[in-house]
Amino acid sequence: MQSTYKMNFTEELKKCVKCGTCRAHCPLFVEIKGEPGSPRGRLALIKQLHEGKIQPSKELAEIVYTCLLCKTCAVECPSGVISDEIILASRNYLNEVMDQPFIKGAILKGFLTRPGMLYACMTLAGLYQKVGLHSLLTKTKLYNLLPEKLNAATKIMPDVSKKPARSRIPTVTPAKGEKKFKVAYFIGCATNHIYPDVPVSGVEVLSQNGCEVVAVEGVKCCGMPHMAYGETDTAKELAKHNMEILLKDNYDAVICDCASCSSTFKEMYPHIFAEGTKEQEMAKTLAAKTFDISKFLVAKTGIKAGKKEQKIKVTYHDPCHLKRAQKVFKEPREVLKSIPGVEFVEMKNADRCCGSAGSFTVMHHDLSMKVLDKKIKGAQATKADFLATSCPTCTMQLSYGLKQAGSNAKVVHPVQLLAETYKD
Amino acid sequence: MDKVKLVNDMVKMFGAEKVLQSELERYTYTYDSSFASQQNEYYPDVVVRLESTSDVSKLMKYAWDNNVPVTPRGAGSGQTGGSVAMTGGIVLDLSGWKDIVEIDDANMQVVVRPGIVHAELNAALSPYGLFFPPDPGSSAMATVGGMVSNNASGLRAVKYGATFQYVLGVEVVLPNGDVMKTGGLKSKALKSVSGIDLTRIYCGAEGTLGVITEIRLKLLPKPQSRGIMLALFEKLEDSALTVLDVFKAGIIPSGIEILDDGGIRCANMFKPDLNIPEVEAAIFFEINGTKPAVEEEGAQVKAIAEKRAKSVEWATDADRMAKLWQGRAVIGAASARFKEGKTRIFAGEDVCFPISKVPEALKRIKAISKEFDIPVVIYGHIGDGNMHTAPIMDPLIPDEVTRTHKVAEAIHRLALEIGGSTTGEHGVGFARAAYMEEEHGKALDVMWAIKKAIDPKNIMNPGKIWKLGRE
Ligand SMILES: Cc1cc2nc3c(=O)[nH]c(=O)nc-3n(C[C@H](O)[C@H](O)[C@H](O)COP(=O)(O)OP(=O)(O)OC[C@H]3O[C@@H](n4cnc5c(N)ncnc54)[C@H](O)[C@@H]3O)c2cc1C
Numbered sequence: 001m002q003s004t005y006k007m008n009f010t011e012e013l014k015k016c017v018k019c020g021t022c023r024a025h026c027p028l029f030v031e032i033k034g035e036p037g038s039p040r041g042r043l044a045l046i047k048q049l050h051e052g053k054i055q056p057s058k059e060l061a062e063i064v065y066t067c068l069l070c071k072t073c074a075v076e077c078p079s080g081v082i083s084d085e086i087i088l089a090s091r092n093y094l095n096e097v098m099d100q101p102f103i104k105g106a107i108l109k110g111f112l113t114r115p116g117m118l119y120a121c122m123t124l125a126g127l128y129q130k131v132g133l134h135s136l137l138t139k140t141k142l143y144n145l146l147p148e149k150l151n152a153a154t155k156i157m158p159d160v161s162k163k164p165a166r167s168r169i170p171t172v173t174p175a176k177g178e179k180k181f182k183v184a185y186f187i188g189c190a191t192n193h194i195y196p197d198v199p200v201s202g203v204e205v206l207s208q209n210g211c212e213v214v215a216v217e218g219v220k221c222c223g224m225p226h227m228a229y230g231e232t233d234t235a236k237e238l239a240k241h242n243m244e245i246l247l248k249d250n251y252d253a254v255i256c257d258c259a260s261c262s263s264t265f266k267e268m269y270p271h272i273f274a275e276g277t278k279e280q281e282m283a284k285t286l287a288a289k290t291f292d293i294s295k296f297l298v299a300k301t302g303i304k305a306g307k308k309e310q311k312i313k314v315t316y317h318d319p320c321h322l323k324r325a326q327k328v329f330k331e332p333r334e335v336l337k338s339i340p341g342v343e344f345v346e347m348k349n350a351d352r353c354c355g356s357a358g359s360f361t362v363m364h365h366d367l368s369m370k371v372l373d374k375k376i377k378g379a380q381a382t383k384a385d386f387l388a389t390s391c392p393t394c395t396m397q398l399s400y401g402l403k404q405a406g407s408n409a410k411v412v413h414p415v416q417l418l419a420e421t422y423k424d
Numbered sequence: 425m426d427k428v429k430l431v432n433d434m435v436k437m438f439g440a441e442k443v444l445q446s447e448l449e450r451y452t453y454t455y456d457s458s459f460a461s462q463q464n465e466y467y468p469d470v471v472v473r474l475e476s477t478s479d480v481s482k483l484m485k486y487a488w489d490n491n492v493p494v495t496p497r498g499a500g501s502g503q504t505g506g507s508v509a510m511t512g513g514i515v516l517d518l519s520g521w522k523d524i525v526e527i528d529d530a531n532m533q534v535v536v537r538p539g540i541v542h543a544e545l546n547a548a549l550s551p552y553g554l555f556f557p558p559d560p561g562s563s564a565m566a567t568v569g570g571m572v573s574n575n576a577s578g579l580r581a582v583k584y585g586a587t588f589q590y591v592l593g594v595e596v597v598l599p600n601g602d603v604m605k606t607g608g609l610k611s612k613a614l615k616s617v618s619g620i621d622l623t624r625i626y627c628g629a630e631g632t633l634g635v636i637t638e639i640r641l642k643l644l645p646k647p648q649s650r651g652i653m654l655a656l657f658e659k660l661e662d663s664a665l666t667v668l669d670v671f672k673a674g675i676i677p678s679g680i681e682i683l684d685d686g687g688i689r690c691a692n693m694f695k696p697d698l699n700i701p702e703v704e705a706a707i708f709f710e711i712n713g714t715k716p717a718v719e720e721e722g723a724q725v726k727a728i729a730e731k732r733a734k735s736v737e738w739a740t741d742a743d744r745m746a747k748l749w750q751g752r753a754v755i756g757a758a759s760a761r762f763k764e765g766k767t768r769i770f771a772g773e774d775v776c777f778p779i780s781k782v783p784e785a786l787k788r789i790k791a792i793s794k795e796f797d798i799p800v801v802i803y804g805h806i807g808d809g810n811m812h813t814a815p816i817m818d819p820l821i822p823d824e825v826t827r828t829h830k831v832a833e834a835i836h837r838l839a840l841e842i843g844g845s846t847t848g849e850h851g852v853g854f855a856r857a858a859y860m861e862e863e864h865g866k867a868l869d870v871m872w873a874i875k876k877a878i879d880p881k882n883i884m885n886p887g888k889i890w891k892l893g894r895e
Contacts, residue, residue: 010820011765014767014818014819014820015760015767017457017459017760017767017768017769017770018455018456018457018462018500019457019501019562019565019770020456020457020499020500020501020562020565021562021564021565023499023501023565024541024543024564024565025564033473033517033519033520034444034449034452034471034473034517034520035449035452035453035471035500035517036444036448036449036452038452040452041452044451044452044455045448045451045452048451054447054448054451057448059446059448060448063448078756078757078760079757079760079761079767079768080757080760080761
């Protein structure tokens with residue numbers, strides 16, 4: 001079994017001794033229950049596939065795709081099995097040897113009966129179209145499979161945002177006060193179109209803290225959705241394109257406000273290019289330069305909040321791609337705590353996946369909602385006015401969950417609250 | 425019986441969502457954590473996930489009428505192949521049945537369904553100031569049904585004993601589908617000697633005598649306070665003598681754990697900042713109870729240990745305790761990552777020696793490891809002689825697999841030779857069935873007679889405890 005995503009299946013799969021520790025931690029397993037829904041079960045089947053004892057099949061693909069890639073099992077595994085990466089690599093393999101008919105089943109089974117999810121789906125499809133990810137939609141047959149009404153809706157292109165962040169941010173924003181760093185700001189697809197206030201706030205916060213910020217133009221999607229659906233070749237093209245642009249000028253750092261984008265740069269790019277190639281060198285350089293915005297503020301600039309008080313209670317949800325992928329969890333909290341007037345409260349299971357996982361929420365709607373339900377209960381118990389998080393797909397999911405639960409709490413990025421302090 | 429008919433009947437009886445039938449689904453029930461189960465693929469014909477006594481009873485009646493073997497299964501964290509279906513038939517997955525039926529804090533007991541996980545139960549009991557004391561290393565995944573059936577225990581067994589000491593009664597679906605309750609139909613008593621103790625028979629029966637569908641457990645109040653001591657010994661024998669001296673002083677710590685020199689090296693390699701000096705043995709004592717008692721006993725244990733140890737540190741503040749305990753805490757994971765390209769597997773992993781013979785046993789295990797050229801990391805519960813021996817090997821190299829089997833065999837034989845047991849807490853399953861004759865002699869025949877009385881058709885988990893073909 002060969003995969004473009006670099007993986008020594010034999011060695012990595014051998015490490016799993018089937019102790020079952022992952023059963024205790026997987027947020028999906030508690031909902032699915034039976035062993036095929038456990039990380040241990042998925043790995044056991046991938047091992048069978050790798051050893052040629054079973055063949056690629058729709059059923060296997062469905063099992064392999066029923067994973068949030070939240071990394072919880074990998075982090076908790078006593079034997080150090082990198083299950084999420086094994087899942088990614090095997091999706092990549094399955095994608096190459098199969099025609100993805102399984103996607104169809106997943107879609108039809110899941111969300112279409114839920115009017116509430118129509119919006120999410122339209123947003124996702126609309127977003128993909130808007131940012132030029134037609135190929136993913138076409139290849140995964142998402143387009144063809146959407147029911148007529150929805151298909152039409154996506155073609156009409158829902159207005160996924162009022163005004164994209166890119167059009168609201170100058171290419172270069174000078175540092176306020178002494179200039180300490182010159183940084184590139186990577187505006188990801190989702191924050192650009194769905195939550196444009198996030199990059200706008202991010203740029204403002206960086207500039208207030210001594211950075212000249214270049215909102216780099218011409219960049220494309222980081223490639224995470226493609227990786228998650230096994231479209232590694234497309235992801236590679238995107239990576240090459242983005243690396244060329246982001247490494248062209250010698251920026252001190254590349255800043256992301258989206259946990260998935262930063263983890264793609266830091267974790268995935270170095271994995272998809274062959275050892276010793278020019279691209280892999282570039283990927284390593286980019287990985288070293290990439291920072292989540294909260295991390296950069298805490299580790300590099302120090303946080304200088306503005307004077308305007310925010311008399312609010314705030315809690316924080318850790319995105320999987322930030323906490324487990326990048327071990328960044330203290331920093332967003334420090335950003336929040338630096339805001340004058342903010343009362344910070346920890347929610348129960350703050351680092352438990354919210355169930356969104358990009359398009360998982362669309363493809364496996366029922367399951368995703370069960371995972372979300374637990375999250376929302378934890379958030380509501382804090383009675384916080386704001387649920388902060390650092391990932392747009394988490395934001396989408398959490399906002400949906402809070403609304404369904406009748407809560408008035410708002411989901412924001414930590415830098416949005418920090419940016420408020422600079423306004424008089 | 426015709427397999428297609430069996431599957432169809434299960435779907436008809438319980439609904440498709442409760443039945444797993446494809447080859448892929450069934451494959452995921454061919455293993456538990458034992459190396460033995462991963463070397464032999466025993467497929468069930470069908471897996472059924474049930475969550476009610478009436479459904480389990482219906483299933484057992486069907487199995488009885490049609491002579492279909494049934495293997496109950498909890499989390500499949502067992503280390504002996506206990507929950508895999510050696511002769512096909514039905515695997516009955518009970519791990520989804522997690523209800524807490526009643527927390528009776530006034531009477532210090534709880535009634536639960538078999539699928540509840542140990543850690544989940546204790547989390548639910550915590551607000552009542554109560555706990556269910558047996559504490560397996562698999563607390564996060566092991567079900568209480570599996571714990572009762574394997575009579576599990578853990579590193580605090582030295583003070584609190586094993587699961588059986590806390591089981592007040594069980595509801596069992598018998599092989600013919602009848603339902604019985606042990607320990608008194610309405611009893612809330614914490615003690616009872618009324619009749620032959622059937623509850624005890626089900627503790628450690630490994631699913632061979634019926635399906636446990638409800639469990640009434642005795643609870644204890646949570647201790648107020650604890651302290652941790654780490655003592656380092658240049659001579660292995662001194663560590664064992666110190667443990668005996670602590671007992672002789674009338675002190676029962678809640679845990680006494682050992683890492684031998686290999687274990688220390690392994691922990692240091694995994695976490696270099698641990699930096700435990702490379703002595704022959706590190707002993708970790710845990711003492712719990714009321715605050716003054718912990719202080720008092722801690723001081724006494726420290727004085728005893730200082731007579732022989734190279735260094736002793738005693739701590740009661742949370743951070744320092746966590747730091748001292750780290751060496752013990754990481755050993756499971758550390759042994760798994762002992763050597764690049766190698767894997768830690770579970771085989772011959774649970775022998776129990778008389779405590780006076782632990783030093784001799786450890787030396788002989790090292791010799792066995794050397795003889796077959798398979799590294800074995802040793803750690804475990806020296807307080808009760810229960811040692812965990814972790815072979816480190818490559819399962820893809822056939823010769824290493826053969827040598828590992830030999831290591832496990834030799835370790836089991838060593839336990840029997842020096843008056844120990846082949847298993848202190850993990851049970852027999854099929855991985856250790858071959859040693860039962862030698863370990864028990866005539867008693868194994870009597871066990872079989874009991875088994876035949878309750879399960880004359882031998883449909884309950886065949887091949888476990890007794891080798892296949894016993895009938
Ligand atoms: C990393 C690790 C650490 C461990 N540490 C310890 C430890 O410290 N102490 C210890 O004692 N064990 C330990 N174990 C072994 C194992 O976790 C225990 O034996 C546990 O009790 C098994 O529970 P389970 O739910 O996984 O049962 P399973 O493995 O699913 O089943 C175990 C046996 O019980 C039977 N069974 C399960 N449920 C029922 C039921 N409802 N009715 C009838 N029969 C049933 C099965 O048929 C089987 O024979 C460890 C295992 C691992 C992987």
